[in-house]
Amino acid sequence: MSIQQKNQLLRFTTAGSVDDGKSTLIGRLLYDSKSIFEDQIEAVKTSSEKKGFDYVDLSLLTDGLKSEREQGITIDVAYRYFATPKRKFIIADTPGHIQYTRNMVTGASTANLAIILVDARKGLLEQTYRHSFIASLLKIPHVVVCVNKMDLVDYSEEVYNKIVADYEAFSSKLDIKDVSFVPISALKGDNVVERSKNMTWYEGSTLLYHLENVHIASDFNHIDCRFPVQMVIRPHTLEYQDFRGYAGRIDGGIFKPGDEVKVLPSGFTSKIKSIELNGTPIEEAFSPMSVTMTLEDEIDISRGDMIVRPNNQPEVTQDLEVMVCWMNQKTLQSRTKLIIKHTTKECQAMVKEIQYKVDVNTLHRIEDISQIGMNDIARVSIRTAQPIFKDAYRRNRLTGSVILIDANTNETVGAGMVI
Amino acid sequence: MGTYYLPHLKELEAEAIFVIREVVSQFEKPALLFSGGKDSIVLAHLAKKAFHPAKIPFPLIHIDTGHNFPETIAFRDALVEKLGVQLIVGSVQESIDKGRVREETGVNASRNALQTVTLLDTLEEYKIDAAMGGARRDEEKARAKERFFSHRDEFGQWDPKNQRPELWNLFNGRKHMGEHFRVFPISNWTEMDVWQYILQEQIDLPSLYFSHERDCIVRDGVILANSEYITLKPEETVERMVVRYRTCGDMPITGAVLSEANTLELIIQEVATTRTTERGTRADDKRGETAMEDRKKQGYF
Ligand SMILES: Nc1nc2c(ncn2[C@@H]2O[C@H](COP(=O)(O)OP(=O)(O)OP(=O)(O)O)[C@@H](O)[C@H]2O)c(=O)[nH]1
Ligand SMILES: [Mg+2]
Numbered sequence: 001m002s003i004q005q006k007n008q009l010l011r012f013t014t015a016g017s018v019d020d021g022k023s024t025l026i027g028r029l030l031y032d033s034k035s036i037f038e039d040q041i042e043a044v045k046t047s048s049e050k051k052g053f054d055y056v057d058l059s060l061l062t063d064g065l066k067s068e069r070e071q072g073i074t075i076d077v078a079y080r081y082f083a084t085p086k087r088k089f090i091i092a093d094t095p096g097h098i099q100y101t102r103n104m105v106t107g108a109s110t111a112n113l114a115i116i117l118v119d120a121r122k123g124l125l126e127q128t129y130r131h132s133f134i135a136s137l138l139k140i141p142h143v144v145v146c147v148n149k150m151d152l153v154d155y156s157e158e159v160y161n162k163i164v165a166d167y168e169a170f171s172s173k174l175d176i177k178d179v180s181f182v183p184i185s186a187l188k189g190d191n192v193v194e195r196s197k198n199m200t201w202y203e204g205s206t207l208l209y210h211l212e213n214v215h216i217a218s219d220f221n222h223i224d225c226r227f228p229v230q231m232v233i234r235p236h237t238l239e240y241q242d243f244r245g246y247a248g249r250i251d252g253g254i255f256k257p258g259d260e261v262k263v264l265p266s267g268f269t270s271k272i273k274s275i276e277l278n279g280t281p282i283e284e285a286f287s288p289m290s291v292t293m294t295l296e297d298e299i300d301i302s303r304g305d306m307i308v309r310p311n312n313q314p315e316v317t318q319d320l321e322v323m324v325c326w327m328n329q330k331t332l333q334s335r336t337k338l339i340i341k342h343t344t345k346e347c348q349a350m351v352k353e354i355q356y357k358v359d360v361n362t363l364h365r366i367e368d369i370s371q372i373g374m375n376d377i378a379r380v381s382i383r384t385a386q387p388i389f390k391d392a393y394r395r396n397r398l399t400g401s402v403i404l405i406d407a408n409t410n411e412t413v414g415a416g417m418v419i
Numbered sequence: 420m421g422t423y424y425l426p427h428l429k430e431l432e433a434e435a436i437f438v439i440r441e442v443v444s445q446f447e448k449p450a451l452l453f454s455g456g457k458d459s460i461v462l463a464h465l466a467k468k469a470f471h472p473a474k475i476p477f478p479l480i481h482i483d484t485g486h487n488f489p490e491t492i493a494f495r496d497a498l499v500e501k502l503g504v505q506l507i508v509g510s511v512q513e514s515i516d517k518g519r520v521r522e523e524t525g526v527n528a529s530r531n532a533l534q535t536v537t538l539l540d541t542l543e544e545y546k547i548d549a550a551m552g553g554a555r556r557d558e559e560k561a562r563a564k565e566r567f568f569s570h571r572d573e574f575g576q577w578d579p580k581n582q583r584p585e586l587w588n589l590f591n592g593r594k595h596m597g598e599h600f601r602v603f604p605i606s607n608w609t610e611m612d613v614w615q616y617i618l619q620e621q622i623d624l625p626s627l628y629f630s631h632e633r634d635c636i637v638r639d640g641v642i643l644a645n646s647e648y649i650t651l652k653p654e655e656t657v658e659r660m661v662v663r664y665r666t667c668g669d670m671p672i673t674g675a676v677l678s679e680a681n682t683l684e685l686i687i688q689e690v691a692t693t694r695t696t697e698r699g700t701r702a703d704d705k706r707g708e709t710a711m712e713d714r715k716k717q718g719y720f
Contacts, residue, residue, distance in 0.1 A: 008424055008426075008427060009427045009430055009431075037693075061560075062560075062563070064559075064560025064561050064563055064564055064712070065561065065564055065579050065580070065709075065712060066709045066712055066713075067579075067580060069709075075580060076564050076579065076580070076582060077564065078560070078563045078564050079556045079563050079564075079606070079607065080556075080557070080563060081556070081557045081607070081609045083609075083611070088427050090607055102584040103582075103584065105584060105586065106584045106585050106586060109586040109587045110587060110588075220423075222423050230437070230440045230441065230444055231440055231443060231444045233470060233471075233472075233473050234473065235472045235473035235474070236473070237472070237473075239472070240472045240473075243472055245472075247440055247469070247470075248440070249433065249437045249588070254423065277436075277468060277471075278467070278468040278471045279471055279472065284423075286423045288425065288430060288433050288434070288437075289425065289429075289433050290432075290433040290434075290436040290437050290440070290469070292471070303444055327584050339593070341589050341591065342589075344444070397587065398587065398588065401586065401587045401589065402589070403584075403586055403587075403589045403591065405591055405593060410591070410593040410594055410595065411583060412583045412584045412585070412586070412591045415584065415586045
């Protein structure tokens with residue numbers, strides 16, 4: 001078995017304003033780490049020539065849709081994959097255009113790290129603020145600010161330092177654990193994989209080195225035991241006559257056979273008889289494992305219920321305070337009815353009140369509003385038709401997140417983080 | 420605390436099993452699109468693990484172009500038997516006979532595009548509301564854009580410019596009558612992940628994937644198996660070659676690679692050093708820059 005099999009996955013996302021060079025950077029990262037196949041690079045070279053460019057447009061490696069290639073912008077997230085001897089990477093290259101913010105949120109929701117690009121000529125823009133704020137709301141633990149297009153500002157240390165200072169002034173108001181900065185040229189390759197010869201004044205690491213070495217020990221919660229039941233497995237065969245297994249993914253904590261557990265919402269307690277997958281026993285189950293659990297007692301449990309430990313329970317409530325990113329053309333008003341999805345539970349809900357929305361540039365609260373629109377970020381109070389077993393998003397990204405669905409169109413219209 | 424982490428193959432497996440279970444929970448009539456290729460074989464393996472000790476609670480659907488490798492069909496039938504699942508076969512030949520589609524003509528004729536009609540007809544006939552496939556995002560640039568839960572309108576079409584946001588692991592499978600979903604549980608796997616997983620789990624594969632001798636022709640730089648489904652051009656000659664396949668589509672359009680690799684370990688070594696994508700050997704993707712997106716919009720896999 002190769003070393004690679006033991007590597008952890010780092011999921012990262014790009015963010016920043018339109019044309020800051022996100023897709024080009026991903027193309028550069030893939031190209032310089034030799035993760036691009038010959039037929040892919042040939043195709044990109046041909047397309048670049050057809051478009052009359054005198055350089056190879058690496059953004060074409062991720063901008064795969066017809067409309068994206070025509071307009072030269074990213075519309076939806078592209079997922080790309082590469083591995084180095086140190087780590088495996090899943091990249092979500094997201095659009096910078098405000099109209100497609102929801103696709104940026106899609107890519108960012110599962111990321112451990114966000115690369116925020118800034119065009120050295122333009123400095124911080126509204127989308128830089130918005131995406132940084134979204135990254136902090138989503139609790140992406142690590143942010144790397146790449147000051148890009150350094151080739152267009154004569155690789156100036158002064159320009160770089162100014163942007164770093166501006167960003168630090170802004171990010172001190174945000175809740176981001178770890179921010180670092182790298183001056184790069186995505187187009188030319190400076191400080192992406194290879195150290196730049198044009199910026200000897202920069203003493204930090206290259207972007208790839210940073211990605212390979214950033215400490216992601218545990219972005220999962222291994223403390224609060226949470227097991228939302230996805231489905232019940234009942235084989236109805238002679239051999240497994242009485243088998244009743246609860247299938248699902250561990251959303252937090254460490255479960256072991258013999259542990260005393262409590263089932264929500266019924267409140268019944270029992271002991272874990274076995275944890276297994278495909279008949280193979282599992283001694284310790286933790287996030288993000290998918291397992292099948294059996295209990296000592298026959299209890300009525302179904303999808304949407306949650307198995308927890310009696311001494312550490314989530315709050316059971318029908319009232320939620322949520323920071324929501326609104327993602328639909330149709331505005332959201334108070335007293336709007338929606339469908340809410342939390343872990344494996346789905347039920348009716350009503351947005352009782354919009355508390356305030358956030359001005360992404362200043363982070364000030366705008367109060368006394370009656371509605372929010374597409375791409376707004378707001379704090380709302382929600383009443384659910386059934387009890388929800390909630391944790392704060394800050395404590396657990398899996399049991400602290402919800403999505404809101406329009407019951408008429410079935411579209412996902414909001415992403416919510418429980419406060 | 421920090422010692423609790425999953426190796427990456429385990430994390431990918433857990434994600435795929437979660438998605439498969441979500442499909443069974445959210446839909447009434449799911450099915451697994453089984454091509455006979457390594458990705459759908461891995462998917463069937465994951466489905467088995469997801470529901471053990473119960474049987475896989477949905478049928479396998481094979482869209483049979485009639486141009487399959489004989490090994491694929493034999494393998495399919497043995498697997499279905501072993502898993503004890505229902506097999507539904509949608510036949511492209513039947514669609515042609517019924518006049519639902521017209522056979523392409525000429526030397527580069529292929530039944531690849533015709534499959535879409537047979538696929539959509541089959542899904543409709545069996546009222547399938549979620550069709551799971553083994554497509555991976557690393558295969559192709561349009562696939563790189565697709566969601567795990569990918570919505571299809573009542574004509575089976577994908578609208579790449581208006582996909583639903585997909586956040587965390589909260590999958591929204593709600594739909595109107597007549598619409599359906601395509602779901603891709605191994606979206607995040609790479610070709611290498613699939614091979615390493617096959618090795619780790621010791622999953623059986625059709626013999627095509629391992630080095631063997633075969634009569635081949637070389638057309639536009641692609642090595643194709645000589646078969647009754649292929650019309651030779653005058654200048655083409657048949658040669659005996661030592662080859663294996665990296666993907667397994669229709670016989671007349673799937674390219675082989677010259678290879679001596681006859682064990683999983685050797686294949687993995689080979690995959691680690693190849694410089695072309697696996698779909699680079701498929702003639703169906705070479706029909707223009709956005710060939711995949713165009714077909715997907717129509718309702719292709
Ligand atoms: N000179 C120079 N140009 C760059 C650099 N990085 C990107 N560009 C150019 O900037 C333009 C936009 O780059 P993209 O990578 O498409 O930008 P993006 O951030 O992905 O844009 P959206 O995804 O649409 O938000 C292209 O013309 C790139 O060639 C750089 O480091 N130097
Ligand atoms: Mg882009």
